[in-house]
Amino acid sequence: MARGRRAEAKAALDGAAVGRDDDDDDDATFALAALRAELPYHLNDARGSLDAMCAVHAMCAREAREARGAEAREAWRRRRDAAARGVARRHMLGDDPRAALVWLDALARSEPDEPAHFSAAGRAHLMMGDLEGARLCFEAAEKKTAALGEAATEAQRGRVLRDRGDYFLTGLRFPEARTAFAAAMAKGETDVAAKVNSAVAAVYDGDLNSSRALLESGLANVVNADVNSKARAFISPSVVKNLNSIYELTARSPAEAKRAMNDFIKLVAPEDFDVTCMAT
Known part of the structure; x- marks a missing residue:
């Protein structure tokens, strides 16, 4: 969505009521609140988005406490945890892994069998330079994924391999990182993070052509x-x-290679892509 359209969407949503009456649909109430919390981030208001997502979490927690009936309480608990994941993600994007860990710890207590929470915690530890903490979290995520047996998805299995690759990459073990990322990409060809980080590992491993x-x-x-x-x-x-x-290091004609790549990016990039990165 282009920036102008995001602003229009936010203005429209700001005019909609978020408070819930008894006759309102709970799913729609949550979806509207979550969307209102998400849009400010895309309008360069990360703090506003984080505050709004925290408010959504508080709303869901309140509804979970006050809901009548086990089914309604469970539904609001799931929404509360979804909001908590959003808050943790915002903290990670804002380069505040310590704050993210507080939310991820709460999520791990609420959903102790969910590998994703432990995987995300491992990444937070990597951001802090805590390799041992990351290793423990990634091992927990791997064990919980294995415990799912045949129910584990290819994406979950791929995440275990990507976690392993990120751990090796951060620990400067580049050949092992490349092996792990290659295995992750074999699980899912569209695993963007694995492909990008594999390219980074290849550079540090002295293999510019593979990275390219x-x-x-x-x-x-x-x-x-x-x-x-x-x-x-x-x-x-x-x-x-x-x-x-x-391209500066490997292309026969660096200027021509960069120009061709930049022309391609202009054709496929979204409207709000930061074109300043294409400066040569």
């Missing part, structure tokens, strides 16, 4: 990807900047 191939293939996958596909997340300033740097 990974980044270029990720961009190529965008061409036929659905507008809502995760593959489109590959169009990012970091990928463009990394490729520009690699």
